[in-house]
Amino acid sequence: MSRLSVVLPAYNEELMVGKTCRVLHEVLAEAGISYELVVVDDGSKDKTWEEITKAGEKDGNVLGVHFSRNFGKEAAVYAGMAQATGDVVAVMDCDLQHPPETLISMYHLWEQGWEVIEGVKKSRGTESLLHKESAGFFYGIMSKATGVNMQNASDFKMMDRKAVNSILSMPERNMFFRATSSWVGFKTTYVEFEVRDREAGQSKWSTWSLIKYAFTNIVAFTTAPLQFVTVVGGACFGCSLILIIYSLVQFFAGRAVEGYTTTLIVLLLIGSAIMLSLGIIGYYIAKIYEEVKRRPRYIISQILRGKEDVYQEVNHDRSH
Numbered sequence: 001m002s003r004l005s006v007v008l009p010a011y012n013e014e015l016m017v018g019k020t021c022r023v024l025h026e027v028l029a030e031a032g033i034s035y036e037l038v039v040v041d042d043g044s045k046d047k048t049w050e051e052i053t054k055a056g057e058k059d060g061n062v063l064g065v066h067f068s069r070n071f072g073k074e075a076a077v078y079a080g081m082a083q084a085t086g087d088v089v090a091v092m093d094c095d096l097q098h099p100p101e102t103l104i105s106m107y108h109l110w111e112q113g114w115e116v117i118e119g120v121k122k123s124r125g126t127e128s129l130l131h132k133e134s135a136g137f138f139y140g141i142m143s144k145a146t147g148v149n150m151q152n153a154s155d156f157k158m159m160d161r162k163a164v165n166s167i168l169s170m171p172e173r174n175m176f177f178r179a180t181s182s183w184v185g186f187k188t189t190y191v192e193f194e195v196r197d198r199e200a201g202q203s204k205w206s207t208w209s210l211i212k213y214a215f216t217n218i219v220a221f222t223t224a225p226l227q228f229v230t231v232v233g234g235a236c237f238g239c240s241l242i243l244i245i246y247s248l249v250q251f252f253a254g255r256a257v258e259g260y261t262t263t264l265i266v267l268l269l270i271g272s273a274i275m276l277s278l279g280i281i282g283y284y285i286a287k288i289y290e291e292v293k294r295r296p297r298y299i300i301s302q303i304l305r306g307k308e309d310v311y312q313e314v315n316h317d318r319s320h
Contacts, residue, residue, distance in 0.1 A: 003034045004107060004158075005086030009076035010039055010094040014047040020094050021055040021062055027100045033107055037062045038080040039094070043070030049302075056304050066302040075298040077155065077177045081164050083303070090158040091177070092119075098156040102193045106158040115186035116163050119156030122192045156193065157181055173291050229277040236273045 006024060010017050021037055028035045039062060041049045052064040065083055067076070077091055088110050092098040098119065106117040155178055159167075166184045167177075182188070302309065 002088065002111075003036065003086040004028065004103070005036050005038055005084035005089045006103070007077060007080030007084060007089060007091045008037060008039045008094045009042055009073050009080060009091075010044065010048050010052070011042040011070065011073070011076070012044045012046045012048060013094045014044070014051050016095050017048055018051045018055050020096055021052075021059060023096065024100050024103075025059050025061070027103065031104050031107075033104070035061055036084070036086060038065065038084050039063070040065040040076040040080045040083075041067060042073065042076040043067045053304060060305070062305075064302075064304040065300055066304075068299040068301040071298040073155075074175055074177055078168070078175060079298050079300065082168055084164070087161050088158060089161070089164045090156075092156045097196045098154070099193055099196060102156070102191060103158070105191055109189055109191070110158060110160060113187065114189045115160040116181060116184075116188040117158040118182070118188060118190045119154050120190045120192050121154055122194050154178070160186065162186065173295070173297055174287055175297075229280055232273050232277060236270055239269065 006028075008017070008020065013020075017039060021039065024035075024037055037055075037059070039052045039055070041052055041064065049064070049066050052062070052066075056062040056064050063083060065079055067079070080091070081089055088107070090103055090106065092100075092103070102119065106119070109117050159181060163181070163184055163186045166186075167175075167180055170180070
């Protein structure tokens, strides 16, 4: 019988992780789907790991993965997929904003032969106008980079083992899962879902953290910002050329341009463009530096399957 692995990255989710495991058990067991829940504690500062341990004691299908520190959501997703043993793997948030019932529809589509089932938001819920507009701009860039429409995209998706192995085989350290799962291709379909309100706890994403997350992933997945540097340079050159022609016309007409204001504007314009360009290029260099060091994406300190500590067993299997 085919087995479904559900990867649940968790960071400071002590109020929700236990309920999420319980609800998923009820939904999947009722549907007669063989499953495992791979819950990855991304270095939480609260009692998330204790709650995962309790969930494992109640349900032997829970595999808890504990990071040595916080490595970020992308690393948690990657670690969960690496530890998953199912024939098909789903990734969803740990706060039940992704409806568990949608997993059943996704699973049936996989049984019909679809290899990647993308969860697409019907709407962006109660997000602020700034958040919605920023997300629209970000996914517009990512859609152009991947050639796949990523508007209203999410981390909620289900993938065949072939797609999961393809993602795991990629060597880069900085990976954007939401775009990479589309980039690998395979036979893809879509399922719409309504984003639910968070039942407990608070979102870990502030506006500033979302901006940093977006820029990091744009740099990790596309060279669009470098093309922006070229566009800015071309625009500055065009403005300078127009100003030069205007100044020469004024000079030969006997009406010399007053120098201070014009010079100041030109210097500020060019200086700002140069500093912006250097900042973008420097960010790419920093990411190249991180890649060439070849440090691991994450470090696991403990793995529990149900009540059993399987850290040594899992690592022994992975090394052979």
